[in-house]
Amino acid sequence: MIKENLLAVEKCIDESSKKRQQDMIEKVKLVAVTKNHTVEEMREAIAAGAAFIGENRVQEALEKYPQIGNTVEWHLIGHLQTNKVKQAVKIFDLIESVDSIKLAETINKEAIKINKLQNILVQVNLVKEQSKYGVYIEDLPALLSDIDGLPNLKLCGLMFIAPNLENLEEVRPMFKSMYKLFRKIQKTAYQTADVKYLSMGMTHDYKIAVEEGANIVRVGTAIFGPRQY
Known part of the structure; x- marks a missing residue:
């Protein structure tokens, strides 16, 4: 069933891509979110073509990584606590949830220790939801500028x-705003950044996200079914 689900999601992404008003900057990466799913399920998805794995928690990823290894690209999509940065830098190819200079500096410090250039995205809290992490828009330029000065971090997007x-149509204007912001950041003259990814959209709203400019989507339930807690 995982294979069929994965193919169905990929087909929806292709269809949504055709509805985009914007230029396709990068082909859409489908990140299979494996939180609370087993290594066996992960292997099934990888065998079906999943090339990008998303984990919410560092601890869970650490348990799975030795069994899966670097055959896929690992994305950290959940909030990263500073005391988990050392382990995160060892295994994640892209940390999508950087939201403060303190966290960025800690990641940079640990990346220096293992001589790694750590790719990151900055998480934006567009509508200032109290329940969500992320930097507010008014604080974003300063954070991006500070990150640009950290030698072992590469800013890859938002x-x-x-x-x-x-009502999913209510999120469409938010995705539009994020795309506009993303394009603005792309045109900013940074020293080391390579701003090419806009990660937005999950199982319930990824189709609209792709239509409005996302080139990374993070999908779990539509691939693996409901999580077993």
């Missing part, structure tokens, strides 16, 4: 988690 609204 990440956004939309509110879980019943």
Whole structure:
């Protein structure tokens, strides 16, 4: 069933891509979110073509990584606590949830220790949801400028988690705003950044996210079914 689900999601992404008003900057990366799913399920998805794995928690990823290894690209999509940075830098190819200079500096410090250039996205809290992490828009330029001065970090773009609204059309303007912001950041003259990814959209809203410019989507339930807690 995982294979069929994965193919169905990929087909929806292709269809949504055709509805885009914007230029396709990068082909859409489908990140299979494996939180609370087993290594066996992960292997099934990888065998079916999943090339990008998303984990919410460092501890869970650490348990799975030795069994999966670097056959896929690992994305950290959940909030990263500073005391988990050392382990995160060892295994994640892209940390999508950087939201403060303190966290960025800690990641940079640990990346220096293992001589790694750590790719990151900055998480934006567009509508100032109290329940979500992320930097507010007015604080974003300063954070991006500070990150640009950290030698072992490479800013690769932005990440956004939309509110879980019943009427999906209500999130469309938010995705539009994020795309506009993303394009603005792309045109900013940074020293080391390579701003090419806009990560937004999950199982319930990824189709609209792709239509509005996302080139990374993070999908779990639509691939693996409901999580077993």
